[in-house]
Each structure stands twice: as C-alpha cells, then as structure tokens.
Amino acid sequence: xxxxxxxxxxxxxxxxxxxxxxxxxxxxxxxxxxxxxxxxxxxxxxxxxxxxxxxxxxxxxxxxxxxxxxxxxxxxxxxxxxxxxxxxxxxxxxxxxxxxxxxxxxxxxxxxxxxxxxxxxxxxxxxxxxxxxxxxxxxxxxxxxxxxxxxxxxxxxxxxxxxxxxxxxxxxxxxxxxxxxxxxxxxxxxxxxxxxxxxxxxxxxxxxxxxxxxxxxxxxxxxxxxxxxx
Amino acid sequence: xxxxxxxxxxxxxxxxxxxxxxxxxxxxxxxxxxxxxxxxxxxxxxxxxxxxxxxxxxxxxxxxxxxxxxxxxxxxxxxxxxxxxxxxxxxxxxxxxxxxxxxxxxxxxxxxxxxxxxxxxxxxxxxxxxxxxxxxxxxxxxxxxxxxxxxxxxxxxxxxxxxxxxxxxxxxxxxxxxxxxxxxxxxxxxxxxxxxxxxxxxxxxxxxxxxxxxxxxxxxxxxxxxxxxx
Numbered sequence: 001x002x003x004x005x006x007x008x009x010x011x012x013x014x015x016x017x018x019x020x021x022x023x024x025x026x027x028x029x030x031x032x033x034x035x036x037x038x039x040x041x042x043x044x045x046x047x048x049x050x051x052x053x054x055x056x057x058x059x060x061x062x063x064x065x066x067x068x069x070x071x072x073x074x075x076x077x078x079x080x081x082x083x084x085x086x087x088x089x090x091x092x093x094x095x096x097x098x099x100x101x102x103x104x105x106x107x108x109x110x111x112x113x114x115x116x117x118x119x120x121x122x123x124x125x126x127x128x129x130x131x132x133x134x135x136x137x138x139x140x141x142x143x144x145x146x147x148x149x150x151x152x153x154x155x156x157x158x159x160x161x162x163x164x165x166x167x168x169x170x171x172x173x174x175x176x177x178x179x180x181x182x183x184x185x186x187x188x189x190x191x192x193x194x195x196x197x198x199x200x201x202x203x204x205x206x207x208x209x210x211x212x213x214x215x216x217x218x219x220x221x222x223x224x225x226x227x228x229x230x
Numbered sequence: 231x232x233x234x235x236x237x238x239x240x241x242x243x244x245x246x247x248x249x250x251x252x253x254x255x256x257x258x259x260x261x262x263x264x265x266x267x268x269x270x271x272x273x274x275x276x277x278x279x280x281x282x283x284x285x286x287x288x289x290x291x292x293x294x295x296x297x298x299x300x301x302x303x304x305x306x307x308x309x310x311x312x313x314x315x316x317x318x319x320x321x322x323x324x325x326x327x328x329x330x331x332x333x334x335x336x337x338x339x340x341x342x343x344x345x346x347x348x349x350x351x352x353x354x355x356x357x358x359x360x361x362x363x364x365x366x367x368x369x370x371x372x373x374x375x376x377x378x379x380x381x382x383x384x385x386x387x388x389x390x391x392x393x394x395x396x397x398x399x400x401x402x403x404x405x406x407x408x409x410x411x412x413x414x415x416x417x418x419x420x421x422x423x424x425x426x427x428x429x430x431x432x433x434x435x436x437x438x439x440x441x442x443x444x445x446x447x448x449x450x451x452x453x454x455x456x457x458x459x460x
Contacts (some may be wrong), residue, residue: 046381047335059320065295066326073319089303090289096296104334105277151276 003054005032005041008214009115009183012064012103013051014176015169019068021207022084022172023075035120035128064103065096068169084169095163098155098170102177106148111180113141118184119219145181149192152178157194167202175202179211185222189230204228233258233284235271238444239345239413242294242333243281244406245399249298251437252314252402253305265350265358294333295326298399314399325393328385328400332407336378341410343371348414349446375411379422382408387424397432405432409441415452419460434458 004020004027006013020027032041034048044060045052053061053070061067072085086092117133124130152174155162163170178199181187189196202208212226224230234250234257236243250257262271264278274290275282283291283300291297302315316322347363354360382404385392393400408429411417419426432438442456454460 047331049335055320055323061320061323062327063330066323066330069299069326070319070323073322089300090285090291092303093285093289093291093296093300096299097292100293100296101277105279 001026001028002056003028003030005030005044005050005052005054007032007034007050009119009180009216010050011107011111011173011177011180014179014211015064015099015103015173016051016053016067016071017210018172018176018207019071019084019169021210022082022167022205023071023079025075035124064173065099068099072169081166084167084172086163086168091164095168095170098163099173101151102170102173106177109144110141110148111177113137114184114186115180117141119216122218142186145186146188149178149187149195152198153192153195156198162198171198171202172207175199175208176211179203179208183214183221183225184219185225200228200230231256231258232286233260235260235262235274235280235282235284237262237264237280239349239410239446240280241337241341241403241407241410244409244441245294245329245333245403246281246283246297246301247440248402248406248437249301249314249399251440252312252397252435253301253309255305265354294403295329298329302399311396314397314402316393316398321394325398325400328393329403331381332400332403336407339374340371340378341407343367344414344416345410347371349449352448372416375416376418379408379417379425382428383422383425386428392428401428401432402437405429405438406441409433409438413444413451413455414449430458430460 002025004013004016006017006029008014008031017027017029032038032050032052034041034050037048041052042048044054045062047062049063051064051067053067055061055070061070072083076083076085086095117138121130121133152162159165161167161171162174178187178195203212215221232255234243234246236247236259238244238261247257247259262268262280262282264271264280267278271282272278274284275292277292279293281294281297283297285291285300291300302313306313306315316325347368351360351363382392389395391397391401392404408417433442445451
C-alpha cells in the first residue's frame, strides 16, 4: 500500500485521495503539518509542501499534478473507460488547465487564505505564524469566491462534467477545492444551481465518502457538509 | 507557425520559448500585458495568465507546464534522444517536480515580486497597480534568492543536468527562471560555482540566443547578462 502525506483540509491532498478512491486503491494516510517543517518530511520534499506520495520503492512523488500524472502513467492508462484523463493531447490540455485553475488559482485567491486564517492560525503556535485570524485577508478571499463559483456554474451548465462528457481529474480537482470551502460554510449554493447539481453528483460517489467524514480540531463543518441531498 | 502570447521577463514564457528553440520550431510571439486584462486575451484564457499557446487549429493551450506536456505529447515523443522529457514515470515525476519548483516556488517567493516591483510597476498606469516600487517586497524577495541558488548549486553539483544525465524541461525551467533574475542583476554567481557552470552550459545553447537579446523598456540588463563567458 502506498503512503500519502496530506492535510485533511488542503484541496491538493483531497484531490489525490479522490483519484485513489476512484481507482479503488487503498492508501495509508499520514497527516502532516507542513508549517512545523519536520526534518524527516523535508528530507522527502525540500520544498516542504503537500501532498507527497511515497510511491513504489518509497520514492517520494511531490505535488498534486505530478502525483496525478504519475498515477495516470502507472494506473490510468490501464483503466479504459474508467480512466480519469483523456487520450487526445488537446483534451488533456483542457483537463490540465482546469486542474491548475482549481488547485493553483482558486487556491491562491481563495482557499489558502480561508484555511490559514480560519483553520490553521488558531491551532498554530505563535512562533510558527499562529494567532488571531486576519479579518482583512478573510474578506478579500470571500470577495473572490463568487467569481470561482460563477465559472464553475458556467462550466457545469455547459458541459456534463467540467472537462466534457466523462468524469476526469478536472472534476476531482474542482470538487476537492470546493469541498474545502463548503466545509467552512463559505459557498452560497443558491446562486449556482448547475454547480450545485454537478457537485451533488461528485459528492455522491463512493470515492468522496472519506472526505465527508474528515474533521479538523476546533472547527466542525457546516450542517449540510456531509448531506448528499443538500 | 504557432503563436505564443508571452511577456519577455516572465520565466514561464521564457521556458516555453526555450522548448520550441530546442526542438527547432519557430513560433510567432505576441507580447501581452496581462494586467490590462485585454478582452480578446481573456476570451482565450479567462484566468488572464501567461503563457498561452495558440496551437494547431488556433486552440488555446494555457499555462507553462500544460503547454510543455502538450509539446511532449505532440513533438517530444518523436525526438528520441533529443526529447526533453523522460520515458520512465519516476524520472518524469522528478522533472515535473523541478519544473514546478522553478516556475511556481521560485516564482512566488522571488521572481514575481522583483519583476513586478522593478520592471512592471514603473511602466504600469497607477489605476492598474503602477507606482513606486515597494522596497519591503524587494527586500523580502532578495532574501529568498540565496536559498534557490543554493539548491540549484547543489543539484548542478550532484547531477550533470538538473534532473539527471540529459538536458530536460527541468534545466530549461530553471534557466528561464534564473535568467530573469540575472537580467535584473539579482544573482550573486560567486558563491555558486556549480550553478554557474551549469547555467553557462544552458546559456550557450542556440535556443537561448533570443532570450539574451530581449530588452524591456526602461531597464537594461546587467552588463554580463548576454556574456557567454561571464
């Protein structure tokens, strides 16, 4: 069984857990607090970022998209119509664009700030950056959410799955990203019916179940978080 | 001929120009100022980021690594020992890790800030974020450079090319990133002899020539920038 170093509320880590879930492969999870800069973890990934997969032979594979590409090359290609990636280079580029949108753009404009201010800072020692949440950073992140939900709503209303006719990495990355915001009660679903219908579909998949039972210390999810008919 | 929307001092764009150069394929360049949020450009890439490649059939391919993957799938696989990527999934993961290091980590910790403060802000209208450079941001970025040069020096001293025995995307991404800092005179080469020897090797390749004649308005490169024996 392979091992994933992860944090339960990082979208990048949730994305990889979903990929393993879809492929029906169990993994061992180790929760890492990257801000502690643990020596043994930095030896695996000098960048100190999550996720890190210990792959075959305990070789560390670093970063969400790099792990996803590795899993496609070593698993996906054998999955036929259950493959989460496309065959055609243009279709692959579109899937990669969307994964990058949710795991880099949404992350840097919205999720990273909300998770840091609302989840991590209250738990972190002051010397490592802990303390009271910065309400300005929370406000800025919240004002960006709408744009990302609007785009998701547009994609979900235009295509059956976000990158086309089949479920792909794009859906798993987007759902991973949005699920973190949903845990925090930051998503206003009323204005985005197509996104809501699509998210319900992803959320109902067996691969999603472990994410719906994730809990972080000091902060329970909103009441509808694990509800499949919200 | 394909078209690349780029900015001459963005490492992500330089990386793609190097890839085309190595494969001996000419491209048309269109310089884009993404902060103007030009409507026609946003239609190609709603994220408003660079680089964007207009590929076959004028389909936009968005983002440096996504373009690099596309070029590998449509060109690289045919290049045999001139391919800039590896065959083995683990080797591919290591190349992707390093590309991400230089184009995401170095970018967000160093290059983005120095380019914004020293190159773009003096040229940008105040309404779009222009104005005097923020000396605090410059200082913070500068204090991060050393770590990236130290890591590059370690890689270059341990391996012949940064990801192993052959030149790959990892070298082109790293050299693209460092070349921007070198243009700005921000690299102290004396302390990093292995990185210097490696960079001289990359810089001497024909694919690098167009980058060495790049100039941005209002800011000439340091005197050794285009010198192959610096």
